[in-house]
Amino acid sequence: MSVLEYVANGVIYSSIIVLASIGLSLVYSIAGFANFAHGDTMTVGAYAALVTFGLVGGLGSEILGLPLGFFAALVVGIAVAAVVAVVTHRLVYEPLDAGSIGLLITSIGVAFVYRSLIRLGFGADFTEFGIQVLRPIDWLLPYGVRVTLHDVAIVLTAGVLVAALHVLLQSTDLGRKMRATADNPDLARVSGIRTRRIKLWMWVIGAGLAGAGGVFLGLYNQISPRMGFDILLVVFAAVILGGIGSVYGAMLGAFLIGLVVRMTPLLSDVGIPIGIDYAKAIAFVIMVAVLLVRPNGIAGGTES
């Protein structure tokens, strides 16, 4: 495989990590805890989309090699992940009288509940959306890059979602309130911002993006109850690399970590005996190194 292909693969994988890391970062900055259930929220989105896609089918026409029904399923996946997160917030996190550590431990319980319910409903095995695998795009092959239209769709959709989030954060009233709440919740509240409502929106956006990430992860790899938990560590590494609590930092960190994880095979190509099995371990080592050298991350962590 060529270096270009590794880069292309990295970009695709990065788009998924970006979607997941935004939500994790939002929850960290606004709800104030490291949410270990975030990966399983992605799984929830993926399974919701799987069920929807099974129900509605292809719906005829195609965009970028993906049937319209898949996009309907994507929307449902996003919506279900958001609803599940809001319900969890209302039922579990909000009534809890605990600090960030208590919330963190609780979120592990939440993750287990999500995953066990999915396993009870769908079994523990791998499944797929059952969308036909496409041939790589022809005109890219001479450059040694094997990318399908599906991969392009993943990157483009992720780009659209991220751009929408950027507009939301920078130009809307809700976005300004969210940034204010992330910066200083008490100050935001005395300024008349209804921080409880902002928190709900934060869950909707964060979990919705995670759901989208889960759907794409399912399209890119496979769907299994453990998929979200398995990727959670990479997402944490991305968020920490970018500076925990900073949304734009998380995007940058996710992009870099995604590239690194997918370019691990290069190491064995140049003779360093570290196989693809250790891709996540490398992400972890980077994370610890960042924590040591720049605990605020590469983006500084002051903006949000």
Add this chain to the structure above:
Amino acid sequence: MSRLTDPRGHWDRLTRAERGVAGFVVALLALLFYGFVTGGFGPAYVLYLVGLVGMYVLLSFGLNVQWGYTGLINFSVAAFFGLGAYGTALLTADSSPIAGGFNPLVGLVVGLALAAVVAYVVGVPTLRLRADYLAIASLGLAEVIRALVLNERRWTNGSAGLRGIPGFFEGWPLLDRFPELMPGLRVVVVPGSPIVLQEPFWQAVLNVTLVFVFVAASYLVLRRVHRSPWGRVLRTIRADEDLAEALGKDTYAFKMQAFVLGSVIMALAGVFYAHLNLFVSPGDFEPINTFYVWIAVILGGSGSNRGAMFGGFVIIAIREGTRFLGALLPDALRFTLPGALSVLPDGLLAALAGALSLVESTYATVVGNFASTRLLAVGLLIILVMRYRPEGVLPPQRELIWTGVADDTTRADPDSGVREARGGGSDE
């Protein structure tokens, strides 16, 4: 000594939670004993379960030192447990790709040393960080170690695991051949179903004795440590690290010592497990094992070693109880609507039938998937404990320092389940 001379008065002085716990433990032991005398469980199996309880108690002790005393969130319990287990297994097992054939005592020392070294190496970068970073980093560490054990087949045998681990007492004088030397006993408690106590039983007796020695030794060490000035510094760090710093304590050094001590106790549990199960595999590193121990500690009461012991029993009740229930309950429920209901309108009947078939299928799913049901129970238990009893069932008694003690805004002192201070009592 009050519990011997005045059992009634002792019982009256217990809190409600303590009575409940005592009742639970007695009921569980009674159930095991009932299964034992009626032959429902094999005698060796009952003792195997008791050994597992001991193992979880040890693990909970280890986590208690880190989380309960010092406030360190360690999500790599399974990793240190696995390091202890693999440390001894690699040195003693027949199928070991490295050495093999050493005395289990050598394995014990090496397993503990391995865990201590890894704990130190991990602690250097992570213990200076905030608590939630340690949580993430330690979970990552656990996954890295699991990946190493799975993939480095040359050293660890990979996913096949290690077989042929000897019992802990192999090569010891006398104890080595103790199970063979003991006579086969036939005990008739219930007429018609005699219990035969043979070699496996005596082997299990040895194992239980071993874990009892481990638990007792750790308990005594930890109680001493907890009451010492060193233990007070740890609890101060948990309550308010800045305060400890301001008092001139090198909190990093204290946290490191607590982290290593806790990890070594976890590895001790791993060593015991390897010689109990006689087989170790990368599955022992699964994160779920970490969270079993977390449940034991937060349910029992963070910082309380009595609570940790109770937690060990609860974990076995969950782990084996779901398996036991699964075997006991019928695979499927069948409902039939009584004929008298046919007077109801058809729509309602159809709805009822639909609801019943939903109940039937849910039941079949839950009973048919113990692993998932267990995971669900674990998750729900974490959420419920954190919501309704974050201080645990048996919080530490007569604690001078607790989380938030130096902080006026958050009153987090354990105001439930704590006895009034009384003279002459134990503070454990």
